[in-house]
Amino acid sequence: MAWTIIILAAGSMLLLAVLMACVLGWANKTFCVEVDPRIERVNEALPGANCGGCGYIGCNEYAEAVVAGNAPADLCTVGGTSCAAALAEILGLEMEESWPRRPVVHCGARTADRLQRNEYRGEPTCAAANIISGVQGCVYGCLGLGDCRQACDFDAIHIIDGLAVVDYEKCVGCGACARVCPRNIISMVPFKAEQMLAVICSNKDFAKDVKAVCRVGCTGCGLCAKMSELFTVSDNLPAIDYDRYDAAAFVQDIAKAVEKCPMKRLFYVGKPTDKDLAATADEELPDAIQADFRTTVDKTEWHG
Amino acid sequence: MELIGQLILIAVGAAMINNFVLHYFVGICPFIGVSRRVDMAFGMGCAVTFVVTVAAFLSWIFTFFLLQPGAPLAQWVVGLFLPAETAAKVDLSVLSYIVYIFVIASSVQFVEMYVRKFFPVLYKSFGVYLPLITTNCAILFACLYIMKNVVGVGPAEQWDLARSLVLAIFAGVGFTIAILIMAGIREELDACDVPEPLRGAGITLIVAGILALAFLGFTGMDRGLAGLFN
Numbered sequence: 076m077a078w079t080i081i082i083l084a085a086g087s088m089l090l091l092a093v094l095m096a097c098v099l100g101w102a103n104k105t106f107c108v109e110v111d112p113r114i115e116r117v118n119e120a121l122p123g124a125n126c127g128g129c130g131y132i133g134c135n136e137y138a139e140a141v142v143a144g145n146a147p148a149d150l151c152t153v154g155g156t157s158c159a160a161a162l163a164e165i166l167g168l169e170m171e172e173s174w175p176r177r178p179v180v181h182c183g184a185r186t187a188d189r190l191q192r193n194e195y196r197g198e199p200t201c202a203a204a205n206i207i208s209g210v211q212g213c214v215y216g217c218l219g220l221g222d223c224r225q226a227c228d229f230d231a232i233h234i235i236d237g238l239a240v241v242d243y244e245k246c247v248g249c250g251a252c253a254r255v256c257p258r259n260i261i262s263m264v265p266f267k268a269e270q271m272l273a274v275i276c277s278n279k280d281f282a283k284d285v286k287a288v289c290r291v292g293c294t295g296c297g298l299c300a301k302m303s304e305l306f307t308v309s310d311n312l313p314a315i316d317y318d319r320y321d322a323a324a325f326v327q328d329i330a331k332a333v334e335k336c337p338m339k340r341l342f343y344v345g346k347p348t349d350k351d352l353a354a355t356a357d358e359e360l361p362d363a364i365q366a367d368f369r370t371t372v373d374k375t376e377w378h379g
Numbered sequence: 380m381e382l383i384g385q386l387i388l389i390a391v392g393a394a395m396i397n398n399f400v401l402h403y404f405v406g407i408c409p410f411i412g413v414s415r416r417v418d419m420a421f422g423m424g425c426a427v428t429f430v431v432t433v434a435a436f437l438s439w440i441f442t443f444f445l446l447q448p449g450a451p452l453a454q455w456v457v458g459l460f461l462p463a464e465t466a467a468k469v470d471l472s473v474l475s476y477i478v479y480i481f482v483i484a485s486s487v488q489f490v491e492m493y494v495r496k497f498f499p500v501l502y503k504s505f506g507v508y509l510p511l512i513t514t515n516c517a518i519l520f521a522c523l524y525i526m527k528n529v530v531g532v533g534p535a536e537q538w539d540l541a542r543s544l545v546l547a548i549f550a551g552v553g554f555t556i557a558i559l560i561m562a563g564i565r566e567e568l569d570a571c572d573v574p575e576p577l578r579g580a581g582i583t584l585i586v587a588g589i590l591a592l593a594f595l596g597f598t599g600m601d602r603g604l605a606g607l608f609n
Contacts, residue, residue: 079457079461079469080469080470080471083453083456083457083469083471084471084473084474086456087445087453087471087474088474088477088478088481091441091478091481092481095481095482095485098485098489099485099488099489099492102488102489102492102493103492106492106493106495106496106497107496108495108496108499
């Protein structure tokens with residue numbers, strides 16, 4: 076009897092399986108939806124981080140837009156050039172030369188460099204602190220409360236001594252930090268080289284006012300513009316023309332401008348070179364980093 | 380008259396008194412997951428109602444003709460090959476779970492294809508939750524509830540197809556009611572100042588609990604209804 080049951084059970088399951096397979100197979104053909112197979116392939120080529128750096132809700136949305144021809148193929152900042160090349164190959168497009176975009180924090184003032192600071196005990200976000208006047212003298216510079224660090228999904232931006240510092244090793248260039256910064260001091264710069272020259276200040280006031288609020292702020296003297304035509308000064312602040320930027324062609328101009336800048340506000344930012352790593356190689360790092368608790372009640376200055 | 384009375388009792392019982400979500404706490408996953416917008420919640424409710432009806436229809440047929448002890452189909456097959464052993468009842472009810480899961484998964488696949496073809500917008504808003512109906516315990520629960528009333532009861536109390544279908548449809552209606560109320564509350568909650576630690580899942584579960592308490596108020600209604608029809 077037991078054998079009868081087992082054979083019967085197996086037989087009925089087999090029959091059931093065949094029956095359902097037939098029904099589903101029929102349904103699959105009848106209710107088939109035409110999907111562009113390229114969408115699948117584009118989806119596979121994309122990194123799937125769903126970070127929204129391209130301006131679409133997720134990788135799938137972007138894939139649909141790319142295949143429909145509504146979006147360029149090089150918008151994915153996480154995948155970078157190789158991803159753009161893969162997409163262009165799937166879609167049969169010509170690859171234009173594109174550069175990875177990375178954020179640059181246009182402020183170089185550590186807590187100690189900022190003047191006229193007042194104790195701030197409000198909501199510890201830049202967005203809240205930005206509404207109130209008088210948190211610090213400079214109304215252009217980094218507040219150091221870390222909205223950008225919160226926004227970063229890749230742990231690539233940190234607050235060091237009250238200043239947002241990008242970790243270019245980890246950064247994928249999704250631009251979340253640039254979007255969230257209430258003072259708009261983070262800009263996405265096309266990185267044509269491992270290290271890019273950048274103006275590390277956002278203050279548009281006259282020299283006297285800048286001096287009053289910051290020890291390291293750009294005074295808008297315009298010396299850099301005199302040294303090289305890469306720089307254009309407007310609103311007392313130089314800007315670098317990244318379309319024409321080419322480190323090799325302008326190497327002497329740039330070196331002169333960096334040297335002449337009285338406030339030393341021109342920096343190379345980006346991944347550390349081998350030379351930088353070699354210079355710090357013999358510095359000993361502590362094995363474990365001690366937690367550094369700070370309270371809002373502090374007799375000295377509030378460090379954020 | 381008695382049959383209609385029983386059907387109404389089963390219907391009200393499944394939809395209100397013993398609401399699957401708020402009394403038995405089955406089907407919580409879509410109940411929490413897809414109750415953010417009322418229109419999406421309604422779509423989910425409709426999909427679950429449809430799937431549970433199809434699954435109940437198929438599972439009653441399989442249970443009655445194949446799985447219950449002495450089921451006609453199984454008995455006939457045994458009689459065909461081993462006429463000597465027909466005296467003992469063939470009991471295939473061990474297969475019930477696997478057959479139900481099989482039936483549910485297939486009907487969900489079917490519904491997914493159908494919705495994708497004819498309601499692309501609904502398909503998009505369902506996202507991952509449509510395949511998740513497969514693992515929606517409310518549907519398996521409905522099948523098992525029907526099985527309980529088919530296997531191991533006397534021929535007089537044994538449920539027929541009509542009763543099973545009424546249970547399934549109104550279980551789906553009850554699920555829709557619960558998820559719609561939940562979605563309405565959650566839409567209002569978006570505008571409320573919820574204490575920070577409770578935001579998200581916390582307040583949702585609290586609201587679900589209060590809803591379940593409110594549905595407790597229907598208890599005892601079945602006795603009154605039964606008195607009405609007998």
